[in-house]
Amino acid sequence: MEILVNGRAEQVEPGTNLAQWIAGKGLHPQQVAIEVNQALVPRDQREQVVLQPGDRVEMVSLVGGG
Amino acid sequence: MTTTPDNRFDRQTRFAPFGTAGQAKLEQASVFLLGAGALGGVIAQSLVRSGVGRLVFADRDSVDWTNLPRQVLFEDRHAAASTPKAWAALEALERIGGPTRLEAHATHVDADNLVELSAGCDVLLDGSDNLETRYLLNDLAVKSDRPWVYAGVIGGGGLVMPIRPNVGPCLRCLFPEPPPPGTLETCDTSGVLMPAVGSVASLAAGMALRLLVDPAGTPLRLMEIDAWHGELRTLSIPRHPECPACGKRTFPFLEAPLSERTLTLCGRNTVQVRGQGVEVDLDAMARRLAQAASRVERLGPLLRAELDGHRVTLFRDGRALIEGTEDRGTALAIYDRFLA
Numbered sequence: 001m002e003i004l005v006n007g008r009a010e011q012v013e014p015g016t017n018l019a020q021w022i023a024g025k026g027l028h029p030q031q032v033a034i035e036v037n038q039a040l041v042p043r044d045q046r047e048q049v050v051l052q053p054g055d056r057v058e059m060v061s062l063v064g065g066g
Numbered sequence: 067m068t069t070t071p072d073n074r075f076d077r078q079t080r081f082a083p084f085g086t087a088g089q090a091k092l093e094q095a096s097v098f099l100l101g102a103g104a105l106g107g108v109i110a111q112s113l114v115r116s117g118v119g120r121l122v123f124a125d126r127d128s129v130d131w132t133n134l135p136r137q138v139l140f141e142d143r144h145a146a147a148s149t150p151k152a153w154a155a156l157e158a159l160e161r162i163g164g165p166t167r168l169e170a171h172a173t174h175v176d177a178d179n180l181v182e183l184s185a186g187c188d189v190l191l192d193g194s195d196n197l198e199t200r201y202l203l204n205d206l207a208v209k210s211d212r213p214w215v216y217a218g219v220i221g222g223g224g225l226v227m228p229i230r231p232n233v234g235p236c237l238r239c240l241f242p243e244p245p246p247p248g249t250l251e252t253c254d255t256s257g258v259l260m261p262a263v264g265s266v267a268s269l270a271a272g273m274a275l276r277l278l279v280d281p282a283g284t285p286l287r288l289m290e291i292d293a294w295h296g297e298l299r300t301l302s303i304p305r306h307p308e309c310p311a312c313g314k315r316t317f318p319f320l321e322a323p324l325s326e327r328t329l330t331l332c333g334r335n336t337v338q339v340r341g342q343g344v345e346v347d348l349d350a351m352a353r354r355l356a357q358a359a360s361r362v363e364r365l366g367p368l369l370r371a372e373l374d375g376h377r378v379t380l381f382r383d384g385r386a387l388i389e390g391t392e393d394r395g396t397a398l399a400i401y402d403r404f405l406a
């Protein structure tokens with residue numbers, strides 16, 4: 001199924017929750033802030049959010065450089 | 067029209083949302099800037115050229131040759147002489163002229179001296195190169211109820227977020243805890259482009275002006291800007307009621323006895339830096355350091371690397387030995403830049 005990540009289409013396995021999706025990208029759960037359909041999903045609720053077709057995901061990764 | 071020193075700020079006061087009222091507020095304002103390198107240099111230059119009343123800044127590093135492509139206040143001669151960035155920046159900013167009173171500190175900033183260095187400053191600005199410092203700034207800003215601007219850059223772009231504590235979200239509303247050491251890429255490992263620095267820092271400087279002149283109108287959003295892909299994104303995120311900083315009002319970064327982060331091993335020309343209580347993935351760290359270090363070795367429970375001319379030994383608990391110095395500022399600079 002297809003979701004939109006930062007405005008771009010991306011394929012995900014049906015049934016994938018947000019925590020799994022983040023881990024699948026090799027990202028540490030503490031380094032990203034994520035909105036699904038314009039609502040921030042706190043870190044402790046990511047396992048309960050199962051991605052749905054057409055979900056609009058906005059993800060930002062913390063930047064430490066300067 | 068003839069121009070004189072008296073109409074120096076004519077073009078910016080003609081910009082109606084700023085205006086002469088904004089200029090007057092700016093000239094009364096006092097700003098603290100942590101770091102005068104890449105982001106810090108552009109931010110400092112923007113504020114001084116705009117005519118901020120007082121700019122206090124601190125930087126613990128010295129200029130090196132790899133700084134010159136993106137650190138706008140420095141020149142070849144500063145790199146050749148390893149001039150402390152604070153002094154080189156002060157010299158460059160003084161040459162601009164204008165009404166700004168400048169105050170430079172060539173020092174490592176941590177919980178022990180940040181409160182005092184930033185005393186009397188209306189806004190806190192982020193020109194730092196590590197997360198530890200940003201969580202420290204966030205703690206201070208929330209605790210002392212002063213606005214700050216988070217800015218970070220890597221590769222071709224970065225993030226900016228103006229923060230008004232207790233009005234909008236703070237850094238820890240979005241990212242409650244810093245990820246463990248070695249998780250994030252750094253400019254030493256992944257590189258960075260001047261236009262990325264310029265875009266992020268200019269956006270941060272714009273938000274600083276807005277916070278000083280029109281705080282209520284400042285967009286309290288996270289902005290991502292990418293000067294390579296040509297992309298802009300904004301995220302409007304609400305405050306998190308359970309935020310450890312602005313919700314629960316705990317300030318571990320500010321209140322941690324950071325002076326105990328280091329131990330000078332006398333007679334060995336070595337400083338020990340303590341870990342942050344999080345286990346380090348040494349294999350991941352070794353891969354990341356491969357590009358920044360002149361030599362990296364993985365030896366069982368530890369990692370050895372040659373960083374900035376110092377032999378560094380890192381243990382799984384995050385503890386590190388930095389050889390070739392007895393100065394804790396130098397050791398912390400290496401630790402925060404490469405290992406945090």
Ligand SMILES: [Zn+2]
Nearest residue numbers: 236239309312
């Ligand atoms: Zn907060």
